[in-house]
Every structure is written in structure tokens, then in C-alpha cells.
Amino acid sequence: MRRVVAEIGSAPLLIRGGTVADGTGATPAPADVLVRGGRIAAVEPPGVIPAGQFPTVDATGLVVAPGFIDVHSHADNAPLLDSDDTTKILQGVTTEVVGNCGFSLAPTRVDSAAEFASFTQRIFPAMEFTWSDWAEFTGVADARGYVTNCAPLVGHGTLRIAVSGMADRTPDAGELELMGRELERALEGGAFGMSSGLVYPPAVFSETAELVALARRLGPDGLYTTHMRGEGASLLSSIAEAVEIGTEGGCRVHISHLKSNGRAQWGRMPDALSRIAAAADAGLSITKDIYPYTAGSTMLTALLPPPFLADGDAAVLARLESAEQRRRLAAVLESGLPGWDSHLDAAGWDGILVSTTASHRYEGRTIAEIARTLDEPPLDAFVRVLREEELRASMVLFSMDERDVRTAFADTDTMVGSDGLPPGSGGKPHPRVFGTFPRVFAEYVRKEEVLPLGEAVRRVTSLPARVFRIPGRGLVRSGYVADLVAFDPATIDHECDYRDPVRTPTGISWVMQDGHLVVDHQSYLGPRRGRRLTPAS
Structure with missing residues (x-):
């Protein structure tokens, strides 16, 4: 992957040689993008904007898209x-x-x-x-x-x-x-x-x-x-x-x-x-x-039925410490409650992976695996984790x-x-913390062909910008903020490993915010250039 070496800021910059997925859903096409003052100044067919007038970034082989x-x-x-x-x-x-x-x-x-x-x-x-x-x-x-x-x-x-x-x-x-x-x-x-x-x-x-x-x-x-x-x-x-x-x-x-x-x-x-x-x-x-x-993910307490969740942490822990309440919990988990969709029913003890806890004990193991290690029933192991971690635990559910x-x-x-x-x-x-968006393009565009590339870009750019009223972003179009990403469609990916998830995605060449380079060659350059937005009128 090529490294962009020049700092990009308020000075004009020409992005040449890339294939632009403009966010509308159209088929990506070769185009050059001129950035000036933090915004997109022009998007033109290759060669229309004179290359010699501006510093350039070579985007050959890359897709240039709005920031996701x-x-x-x-x-x-x-x-x-x-x-x-x-x-x-x-x-x-x-x-x-x-x-x-x-x-x-x-x-x-x-x-x-x-x-x-x-x-x-x-x-x-x-x-x-x-x-x-x-x-x-x-x-x-x-x-x-x-x-x-x-x-x-x-x-x-x-x-x-x-x-x-x-x-x-x-x-x-x-x-x-x-x-x-x-x-x-x-x-x-x-x-x-x-x-x-x-x-x-x-x-x-x-x-x-x-x-x-x-x-x-x-x-x-x-x-x-x-x-x-x-x-x-x-x-x-x-x-x-x-x-x-x-x-x-x-x-x-x-x-x-x-x-x-x-x-x-x-x-x-x-x-x-x-x-x-x-x-x-x-x-x-x-x-x-x-x-x-x-697989989904949420706090481990989401496995508890609603009646066990009332009145704050102290009350929840008191119920878990009560033998009578634990028997009641076992009965409710077995029989269910009207209108309540049980995560346990959806995943089973062997489909519930403890992902993060306050003490970092138990992480990377399913409740079933923890129970076997402790030689106790899965429900007891589940309650043990919640009590020892004082409810500060999250999980991944395969459901x-x-x-x-x-x-x-x-x-x-x-x-x-x-x-x-x-x-x-x-x-x-x-792993979605680290790889959701690369995975979309790797799995559902390149491998499974669920969507064409241009449409997939629309789903993560202009569509959410419209629905959530994100101002000035979501399209590669003149006048829009120069929040841009360049990626290699042949290599963009993220290895999905639930027990070893902390991995950097591949295939992202660079990222710009307001025309400033903030990611280059999988490295974050800083400083913090984001801002809190307000809804478009």
C-alpha cells in the first residue's frame, strides 16, 4: 500500500487516478477530485483539471469515496x-x-x-x-x-x-x-x-x-x-x-x-x-x-429477565445473591415470560461468549466453557460472573x-x-468494533456480490447522511466537506476472530477529514480533527 507523504490541509490538492464512488449509488468511474479549503472544489473526468497546478495524491488502483x-x-x-x-x-x-x-x-x-x-x-x-x-x-x-x-x-x-x-x-x-x-x-x-x-x-x-x-x-x-x-x-x-x-x-x-x-x-x-x-x-x-x-453483543445483564433488572445495581446484585431468587431465575429462564425474547433461548450457554469484564477474568470464553472449568452448572457460572464483576461484563451472542x-x-x-x-x-x-465497514465491502460486495460497489458505498454515505440529516457530507460533490476515504477494493477486509478481535483492517489507504490527512497506511496521524455536528436544516 502506498504511503501519502504530504500533509494535506487548507492548500489545494488534486486527487488523481482514482475511481470515484460518489455516494449516489452510481457505478464508480475514473475521476479527479480537487480539494480546497477543506471542501471538494471540483470532480472532473481524468485530465480535465491541470495536474501541474496543484500538489497531487496518486489514487491509482483505489476507490475514492465519501467518508463512511x-x-x-x-x-x-x-x-x-x-x-x-x-x-x-x-x-x-x-x-x-x-x-x-x-x-x-x-x-x-x-x-x-x-x-x-x-x-x-x-x-x-x-x-x-x-x-x-x-x-x-x-x-x-x-x-x-x-x-x-x-x-x-x-x-x-x-x-x-x-x-x-x-x-x-x-x-x-x-x-x-x-x-x-x-x-x-x-x-x-x-x-x-x-x-x-x-x-x-x-x-x-x-x-x-x-x-x-x-x-x-x-x-x-x-x-x-x-x-x-x-x-x-x-x-x-x-x-x-x-x-x-x-x-x-x-x-x-x-x-x-x-x-x-x-x-x-x-x-x-x-x-x-x-x-x-x-x-x-x-x-x-x-x-x-x-x-x-x-453474532451480536451487549451487556451480560441483558440475559436477565425484566423483573430482575429493576431498581439499580444494588437491587440486582441482591437478587443474584439470594438462593430463593436464583431458583426463581432458573425457573423463568426455563419457562420464559410473555412478550420477553430471551437471549439465552436465542444463543444457548455455548453461544454466549464473555467478551469484556471489569477485572478481565473470564474473557474470551463461553459461559458453557467457564462452567466446565468451574465444574458447576452454566446458570451458576453466569451468576458468578455477574456477582464477581459487579454486573460490569459484556458478551457476544451467536444467534x-x-x-x-x-x-x-x-x-x-x-x-x-x-x-x-x-x-x-x-x-x-x-470484532465489529474494528472491522464492520471493511467487512461490508469484503463479504457483501467482493465475495458474495450481494450489492454492487457503488450501491454499497451509498448505503454507508449519502443514505445515512440524508436520513440522519448529517450536514455537508455523504457525497463526492463540489461544495461538500472533504471527508474522504480511499481503499483498495481487492484487499479491503478485516479478519473476524471473536477470541482475538483486536486487529487493524486492511485495504484502507488513507482517510481525510476537512481535507486533512488523518489516516495513512493504517496509521492514525492525529490530531483530533472531528467535530460535533448539528442536524442539517
Whole structure:
């Protein structure tokens, strides 16, 4: 791979010899791209722009595309880290949508701040909360700087914790009004919409009417993104709920990481897509994203049934320490609960890989493997991990079918999100943290030919830019910000190893932000050149 040696900035620069995938979905074609002042000044057929007038970058053999947009990220904490989170920029991602699945790091309120801080440590590394409202948090993050551009959502779960903690109850009218006001403050402060995570506490205790009431605050151009109520047996009813929230709330809807979870549900993706298409035909603006893997990942506590998740960490740990409650847990995991899609049923103990824990014990082994090592039943091993790690553990779940992934990806208007867990915790996180976007082009363009190259580029550039209202990005077009990636379509890839996932992708030649070179030859150059964006009007 050639190294670009010149620093690129405000001076004009000509990118020559490349094949431009402009983000519209058109077949990539040879073109030269002139960058000036951080923006694309011209895109012309080869030779039209005189080469001798400008410094040049030779992109021969490379595809030049808009910087990729990750529509489902959990890197809200990345600006707060002392080290630079390079996991996305090395993939060619220049913009991330954060605050997904109902988790954002603001707003908080004094009377629930300790409960919120404790809960966040189930998924985020420990951090010092020096802010409370949305404006204070974004001010702190802005001051620290961003590696990638950041398009933040405000989390419904975060709003709920701020007002009513982790309680298993319906907010009263006054609490719902407070949630609505905090939502509006976040929107006024630049939030791109509201996300929900309806399998996680406390959102798992919410009713549809609560979400509709908040969705009405978003307005017709506002966006409600959702980790739905269920992705297994209740997949279709969960899509129906998302459609109801968008229809009754009068806003746009985006379904996060669409999947059909569990062997018993494999093959249902066409039905799911049909329900989404029917809602679109009826007038609802509704889209979805996926990740290009058959394994998911989340916090280990997501294996617990909703009644075990109420009232915060201390209450959850007390239940796990009670012999009577453990017997009850065993019975519920065996028989299930109405309307609850069990991750255990979807994956089984041998399909649940512990990926990251607070102490880094148990990482890289399945619950079944841990149980055999400890010579105890898998349920006991699972409870042991949660208790010893004080709930601070995440997992990878092997629960999906490749045919469903391909079907979803081939469908019109399917976007891509990494859904990687927050940076800074170490361990063995899902490989999607490091390789989602290279894998799309390696597996679903080059190897499986699910999509042509130009269309795949559209799915990760102009389509998410339009749906999420990302300003000035997503196309290689005159006037657009020069956030660009150049990759070799023959070698772009990422080795998918769940037990040894920390690997740099291959085939990414260079990445630019605002016309500045930030990645060259698989190396991050810095400094942090991203920025927090605000929605396009």
C-alpha cells in the first residue's frame, strides 16, 4: 500500500487516478477530485483539471469515496478518553451517530446521578461525571475534541433515569412532562433525535404511550431510533410498536440493528422487511440498519429477565445473591415470560461468549466453557460472573443466520452500524468494533456480490447522511466537506476472530477529514480533527 507523504490541509490538492464512488449509488468511474479549503472544489473526468497546478495524491488502483458514516455507535465517551479512539477512523469512518439504544451520557439530575453513574458502568468504562444537562456534557466533550465527527442522539433510557431512576413503574404526568422538557432541551442543543433501548432497564418497563408522548416532541422531521422490544419471537410485534410510535407520534422512525434472533426465528427476515415496507407504503418514513455479522453483543445483564433488572445495581446484585431468587431465575429462564425474547433461548450457554469484564477474568470464553472449568452448572457460572464483576461484563451472542443478514442488507435503504461497545474498557470486544465497514465491502460486495460497489458505498454515505440529516457530507460533490476515504477494493477486509478481535483492517489507504490527512497506511496521524455536528436544516 502506498504511503501519502504530504500533509494535506487548507492548500489545494488534486486527487488523481482514482475511481470515484460518489455516494449516489452510481457505478464508480475514473475521476479527479480537487480539494480546497477543506471542501471538494471540483470532480472532473481524468485530465480535465491541470495536474501541474496543484500538489497531487496518486489514487491509482483505489476507490475514492465519501467518508463512511456509522449510524449506530456507542462511542459517546470517546472524547473523554485520554487516548484517541481510532477504531472507527481506521475503517474509513469519519462520522459516528452516538447515543443509541437509549444510552446517552446526558442529561442527568442530582437526585438520580449516582444511580445513573452506576448503571453506565455496565457498558461504559468508569468516568467522572462533571456535567448534568445536555449543554454541559456537549461542552465538556467539545473541549476534549473528537477523532471522528459526532452526531449525538439523546437516549430515552437516560431521560427516564434522570426523572424516575431505575424503577419498574410508569412515569406520572409530571415526570413525563419533565422527560419531554429535557428531550426538547437536548434537541435545541443539537441532538439529532431520540433513541430507545426497549430491552434494557429502565426502558424495558416503559409502555408504548410513554414513547408516543415523547415522539410527539420530535416533530415531523425528527427521528426516533429504536432498539426494539424484541428481535426474536416478538420481532413482528416489535416492528408494529415502532410503527405505532412513529405514526401516532408524527415523527420518522429508524430501526436499529434489525435481526431475527434465535434458530427458531431464522428465515423470518423477509416477513420483517415486508412489515417495514408496508409501513413505508402507508406514508411512514421508516428505515433500518444492520451489522454484517451473525453474532451480536451487549451487556451480560441483558440475559436477565425484566423483573430482575429493576431498581439499580444494588437491587440486582441482591437478587443474584439470594438462593430463593436464583431458583426463581432458573425457573423463568426455563419457562420464559410473555412478550420477553430471551437471549439465552436465542444463543444457548455455548453461544454466549464473555467478551469484556471489569477485572478481565473470564474473557474470551463461553459461559458453557467457564462452567466446565468451574465444574458447576452454566446458570451458576453466569451468576458468578455477574456477582464477581459487579454486573460490569459484556458478551457476544451467536444467534443469527447468515441468510437473514444477506436478505436485510440487500433490501433497499438498509444502512450499516457497527454497534460496537464503548471504547476504553479493553478486553475482547466484538470484532465489529474494528472491522464492520471493511467487512461490508469484503463479504457483501467482493465475495458474495450481494450489492454492487457503488450501491454499497451509498448505503454507508449519502443514505445515512440524508436520513440522519448529517450536514455537508455523504457525497463526492463540489461544495461538500472533504471527508474522504480511499481503499483498495481487492484487499479491503478485516479478519473476524471473536477470541482475538483486536486487529487493524486492511485495504484502507488513507482517510481525510476537512481535507486533512488523518489516516495513512493504517496509521492514525492525529490530531483530533472531528467535530460535533448539528442536524442539517
